[in-house]
Amino acid sequence: MRIAELSRQSGVPVPTIKYYLRENLLPPGELTSPTQARYDARHVQRLRLIRALVDLARLPIATIREVLREVDQPDPVLHYVLGRAMKSTLTPRGQVDPATLATAERAVDEMIARRGWRISAEAPARQAVAEVLATLTELGVGDLGDALDEYAEAAEQIAEADLAAVGTRENPEELVYAAVVGTIIGERLHSGLRRLAHENASAARFAPPAESALAEPC
Structure with missing residues (x-):
């Protein structure tokens, strides 16, 4: 699928998809020409995960990059992948005596x-x-x-x-x-x-x- 179709299926605007590509959060698509790329269901799934980390967990891009780096390990240990994601969703307040x-x-x-x-x-x-x-x-x-x-x-x-x-x-x-x-x-x-x-x-x-x-x- 082209980037416009990827946007339609994922619900993520094209400019945002391009931003995620620049930030190396989203893997590049398969080049079909110097200015065109083809995407597939894996990109839809990755965008869904990124949006959950951004919109629900409210993680900064740098932290999301770390989480995705764990996800993309050749043989990821699920305990560590899950730990990296979940630890990032909770920040102590530090406002007590x-x-x-x-x-x-x-x-x-x-x-x-x-x-x-x-x-x-x-x-x-x-x-x-x-x-x-x-x-x-x-x-x-x-x-x-x-x-x-x-x-x-x-x-x-x-x-x-x-x-x-x-x-x-x-x-x-x-x-x-x-x-x-x-x-x-x-x-x-x-x-x-x-x-x-x-x-x-x-x-x-x-x-x-x-x-x-x-x-x-x-």
Whole structure:
């Protein structure tokens, strides 16, 4: 297909496609003349992945280039490909008291050790969780963090379900695309399900028996 058809199938404007070509994010097409190239379904798939990384993950071009470099390795290790993509979607905020944060970081490290999780030292999520715990402490509800292990157990089940859903994809591009979309859009799914579960738990715990079925939404 020509670049105009590639644009139509992918939904990406021609000038943007040319920009991705210049930035080496999109492999060049097969030259059919000095000024013309032919593209195929692989280019459509790559554009879909790039747009997910740009629009959903909101990654800078330099980071996207690193992710795609991992994807394009001759024999990519899917764990590392997925790790590169997912680590890039979460950036710690760094807006809490350093002393409180240090205490929270120790709590997170201890939880990771207790559960035997294999987590890299530079994982942004480690810092993000610590910042949440520190913020809870600063807001006077640090006891909510006492249930960290229970939350971690639920997170394990969610992670297993997530990766089971995307793990059937052996193509690295398809795996990264599904993981990025599933993780970012899935956050809304998890949040919605949690609120439904909160309403149910609230009705069971706090509502009078005769009113529990008609409880106001949480």
